[in-house]
Amino acid sequence: MTMKALSFRTDEKEIADIKKAASTFNMSVAGLIREAVREYIDSRKTAQQRKEEFFRRLENVEEASPEESAEILAMIDSLTEDDMQVVRVDHILC
Numbered sequence: 267m268t269m270k271a272l273s274f275r276t277d278e279k280e281i282a283d284i285k286k287a288a289s290t291f292n293m294s295v296a297g298l299i300r301e302a303v304r305e306y307i308d309s310r311k312t313a314q315q316r317k318e319e320f321f322r323r324l325e326n327v328e329e330a331s332p333e334e335s336a337e338i339l340a341m342i343d344s345l346t347e348d349d350m351q352v353v354r355v356d357h358i359l360c
Contacts, residue, residue, distance in 0.1 A: 276284075288298040330338065 284295055284298065288295045291298065293301070
């Protein structure tokens with residue numbers, strides 16, 4: 267892989283923070299920035315993949331009729347604060 271230089275401008279406080287973080291993690295400033303950018307890009311890809319998967323799954327869901335929508339909205343409107351408290355969390359692995 268060919269390495270190329272990249273420069274950017276930032277304020278002195280941010281540079282000091284970057285240098286402090288690099289020192290804390292026993293890394294070079296360039297290494298810290300490279301790793302941070304790589305993690306950022308990977309997390310954005312992952313978020314985009316999750317979003318695409320969500321919409322792909324929605325394609326197979328039929329829309330509710332106007333009557334069903336009205337019934338669902340009426341049920342939601344009748345909920346109390348007590349009804350909306352989280353009582354259990356289940357994790358489903360796909």
